[in-house]
Amino acid sequence: MSQNIIQSSIIQxxxxxxxxxxxxxxxxxxxxxxNSGSQLIVLSELHSQLYFCQQKKVQNFELAxxxxxxxxxxxxxxxxxxxxxxxxxxxxKTLDERFYNTALVFDVDGSLxxxxxxxxxxxxxxxxxxxxxSPGDLGFTPIKTSLLTLGIQICWxxxxxxxxxxxxLAGADVLIYPxxxxxxxxxSLAEKKRQLDAWITIQRSHAIxxxxxxxxxxxxxxxxxxxxxINFWGNSFICDSFGKVLQQAGSSNNEIVTAKIDIxxxxxxxxxxxFINDRRTDxxxxxxxxxxxxxxxxx
Amino acid sequence: MSQNIIQSSIIQxxxxxxxxxxxxxxxxxxxxxxNSGSQLIVLSELHSQLYFCQQKKVQNFELAxxxxxxxxxxxxxxxxxxxxxxxxxxxxKTLDERFYNTALVFDVDGSLxxxxxxxxxxxxxxxxxxxxxSPGDLGFTPIKTSLLTLGIQICWxxxxxxxxxxxxLAGADVLIYPxxxxxxxxxSLAEKKRQLDAWITIQRSHAIxxxxxxxxxxxxxxxxxxxxxINFWGNSFICDSFGKVLQQAGSSNNEIVTAKIDIxxxxxxxxxxxFINDRRTDxxxxxxxxxxxxxxxxx
Numbered sequence: 001m002s003q004n005i006i007q008s009s010i011i012q013x014x015x016x017x018x019x020x021x022x023x024x025x026x027x028x029x030x031x032x033x034x035n036s037g038s039q040l041i042v043l044s045e046l047h048s049q050l051y052f053c054q055q056k057k058v059q060n061f062e063l064a065x066x067x068x069x070x071x072x073x074x075x076x077x078x079x080x081x082x083x084x085x086x087x088x089x090x091x092x093k094t095l096d097e098r099f100y101n102t103a104l105v106f107d108v109d110g111s112l113x114x115x116x117x118x119x120x121x122x123x124x125x126x127x128x129x130x131x132x133x134s135p136g137d138l139g140f141t142p143i144k145t146s147l148l149t150l151g152i153q154i155c156w157x158x159x160x161x162x163x164x165x166x167x168x169l170a171g172a173d174v175l176i177y178p179x180x181x182x183x184x185x186x187x188s189l190a191e192k193k194r195q196l197d198a199w200i201t202i203q204r205s206h207a208i209x210x211x212x213x214x215x216x217x218x219x220x221x222x223x224x225x226x227x228x229x230i231n232f233w234g235n236s237f238i239c240d241s242f243g244k245v246l247q248q249a250g251s252s253n254n255e256i257v258t259a260k261i262d263i264x265x266x267x268x269x270x271x272x273x274x275f276i277n278d279r280r281t282d283x284x285x286x287x288x289x290x291x292x293x294x295x296x297x298x299x
Numbered sequence: 300m301s302q303n304i305i306q307s308s309i310i311q312x313x314x315x316x317x318x319x320x321x322x323x324x325x326x327x328x329x330x331x332x333x334n335s336g337s338q339l340i341v342l343s344e345l346h347s348q349l350y351f352c353q354q355k356k357v358q359n360f361e362l363a364x365x366x367x368x369x370x371x372x373x374x375x376x377x378x379x380x381x382x383x384x385x386x387x388x389x390x391x392k393t394l395d396e397r398f399y400n401t402a403l404v405f406d407v408d409g410s411l412x413x414x415x416x417x418x419x420x421x422x423x424x425x426x427x428x429x430x431x432x433s434p435g436d437l438g439f440t441p442i443k444t445s446l447l448t449l450g451i452q453i454c455w456x457x458x459x460x461x462x463x464x465x466x467x468l469a470g471a472d473v474l475i476y477p478x479x480x481x482x483x484x485x486x487s488l489a490e491k492k493r494q495l496d497a498w499i500t501i502q503r504s505h506a507i508x509x510x511x512x513x514x515x516x517x518x519x520x521x522x523x524x525x526x527x528x529i530n531f532w533g534n535s536f537i538c539d540s541f542g543k544v545l546q547q548a549g550s551s552n553n554e555i556v557t558a559k560i561d562i563x564x565x566x567x568x569x570x571x572x573x574f575i576n577d578r579r580t581d582x583x584x585x586x587x588x589x590x591x592x593x594x595x596x597x598x
Contacts, residue, residue, distance in 0.1 A: 159508060165460065166583070202508060205504030208497045208500060278419045281588065281589045287465065288581075288583035
């Protein structure tokens with residue numbers, strides 16, 4: 001059924017301090033992707049700004065905005081004008097002054113179809129996200145649009161099979177991962193390869209485990225703060241419902257990554273590989289328990 | 300700390316109708332692996348027999364035996380004689396006549412350290428396991444030995460991230476997957492490649508998600524029944540705690556696959572990638588729920 005094939009595009013980009021420069025790049029590339037027939041566009045995490053989480057700086061909280069602010073207005077207009085679905089991202093500030101790392105989905109009529117607030121928040125050198133973001137409070141809830149239902153996760157979420165599985169169980173047609181991940185400059189080539197490979201592998205595994213196509217949009221390029229730098233590794237990719245990579249970007253270019261995802265392919269796959277049907281829900285209780293003994297030392 | 304590096308070996312083999320032939324092959328190969336310094340030996344699923352689940356035949360239930368039967372005695376003696384840990388497998392019949400697909404772990408003194416009963420049971424053309432096996436009733440419980448704690452899963456379990464995660468949470472030092480999986484003869488080369496790639500990818504992802512090394516022992520070779528045939532695809536492999544493959548067998552040879560697994564490597568990895576610490580146990584409840592609305596049709 002041809003209506004269940006959705007041509008999808010990722011805008012992989014380098015981000016700059018100049019918000020307008022980032023937005024202009026996105027606007028132009030969305031138009032180009034739309035002209036080539038894409039109906040679903042995925043942007044990378046926090047695409048309108050430098051990755052400000054490299055440093056803890058109280059001034060950076062001024063970058064936060066409402067989900068009904070100027071970024072939303074811009075994305076809504078782009079979705080409506082081009083009759084496409086857009087997955088965007090921003091640093092959200094709520095009316096009661098909570099801060100989230102939030103993805104927004106706009107439907108083809110420009111309406112806000114739903115939002116997802118990043119559930120798993122990292123904290124480490126150059127990624128001080130716990131300083132900026134509250135852990136998401138909306139759970140793992142797919143977002144319905146007029147074309148398909150989106151299961152959205154953001155960056156660090158991609159290392160957790162739990163999120164992908166919950167989105168599958170709740171009816172997602174596709175898994176989508178806006179990201180901002182990169183190498184430290186002093187990582188060896190072998191270490192860079194190892195990290196990139198693990199990152200692609202774990203995401204492909206979510207497609208396989210859940211018989212769903214997956215779209216991962218990462219930023220690219222070097223961003224330097226006063227104390228550190230990150231070389232965002234690009235490699236945005238789209239894979240099919242058995243984890244086969246359909247298209248993948250390089251590590252250091254602005255690119256539009258386009259592929260057709262087949263929403264119905266899962267039906268054939270699940271006939272041979274009916275994983276969901278064989279789950280042992282009677283024995284999974286400890287997955288949500290905080291009382292499991294975690295052995296930290298094998299000595 | 301050198302005592303936390305465990306040289307491990309997989310005996311990848313073709314299996315035949317002649318049980319003694321299979322056992323002799325294993326005995327000889329275990330001795331060879333032990334002589335090369337291996338302390339942990341993993342055999343493939345149901346290694347002493349042809350894969351009888353290709354057909355539903357009531358006579359095949361006669362292949363089942365007690366976990367204190369002749370297979371156990373043989374494996375126990377091998378473990379004790381060679382001062383090694385052995386992960387074996389058999390078609391288990393209990394005193395109350397229940398039947399399981401069971402893995403057995405023998406410690407270096409020959410004692411039975413524990414058993415695992417396959418939790419996820421497949422059913423499909425050439426894999427009629429639901430006809431033979433009750434779903435495991437022992438949950439996801441690691442097995443302690445004198446050297447390390449084993450998290451065992453069997454074949455079809457490998458497609459379920461839940462099992463690996465539960466074993467990690469309960470203290471496993473390594474994930475182990477005895478397997479019997481192969482291609483149908485009329486699969487195209489592309490389809491064969493796709494399946495093998497998905498199988499390796501999802502298992503590597505369990506290593507990555509849980510910062511644990513992983514050992515997967517598959518059988519190899521063509522086995523033909525009256526109605527079907529399976530070309531067991533070998534490719535047994537050992538990967539490290541970030542999913543990097545250390546050693547991998549080919550698809551059509553008897554081989555001993557040997558690598559050193561580093562039980563403490565997870566400590567360095569978890570410093571940078573502390574996935575367990577960032578899990579959202581408050582939001583995972585639906586993983587064990589049977590009430591989630593599973594949308595089967597996106598139309």
